[in-house]
Amino acid sequence: MKTRVKRTAYYHYPVELVWRGIGVGNDGRAVDPLNEEQYENYEPERGTVFTRALEVKQNEVFSFQMKTWLFYSDWRIELYPVDSCETKVRFINTVKYRSLQGFIYSGFGALARNEVKQFVKQLGKKIDSDFQKNRPSKEE
Numbered sequence: 001m002k003t004r005v006k007r008t009a010y011y012h013y014p015v016e017l018v019w020r021g022i023g024v025g026n027d028g029r030a031v032d033p034l035n036e037e038q039y040e041n042y043e044p045e046r047g048t049v050f051t052r053a054l055e056v057k058q059n060e061v062f063s064f065q066m067k068t069w070l071f072y073s074d075w076r077i078e079l080y081p082v083d084s085c086e087t088k089v090r091f092i093n094t095v096k097y098r099s100l101q102g103f104i105y106s107g108f109g110a111l112a113r114n115e116v117k118q119f120v121k122q123l124g125k126k127i128d129s130d131f132q133k134n135r136p137s138k139e140e
Contacts, residue, residue: 003095003109005116015081019059021127070102071095
């Protein structure tokens with residue numbers, strides 16, 4: 001069983017600031033604590049999530065896979081500059097459940113839809129916060 005969620009959001013910030021908000025960082029590197037063999041061969045326990053980066057193109061694409069005891073979740077985040085101060089972001093989350101139990105436990109895919117919705121909202125808050133912290137003061 002699979003669930004696929006797509007969502008598009010617009011952030012009134014430059015693509016570089018949105019990219020940093022996603023958490024990939026300024027240098028385009030992603031945290032990937034497990035090597036490929038470990039990711040493939042180890043099984044996460046309840047409450048544990050394994051992740052691995054699949055594609056990282058700075059200011060353009062960040063995709064990663066999450067592996068839990070219930071499902072695999074493939075995330076793809078695409079950034080498109082609309083102009084110098086606005087970025088369109090497309091989120092795609094494809095969840096493949098490991099069992100019928102996992103699908104039912106997720107509310108028949110509702111958990112994935114809610115997760116994308118919350119990610120979009122939290123990203124907006126993080127970008128706003130980062131912008132306010134790095135904004136020059138009027139005294140400068």
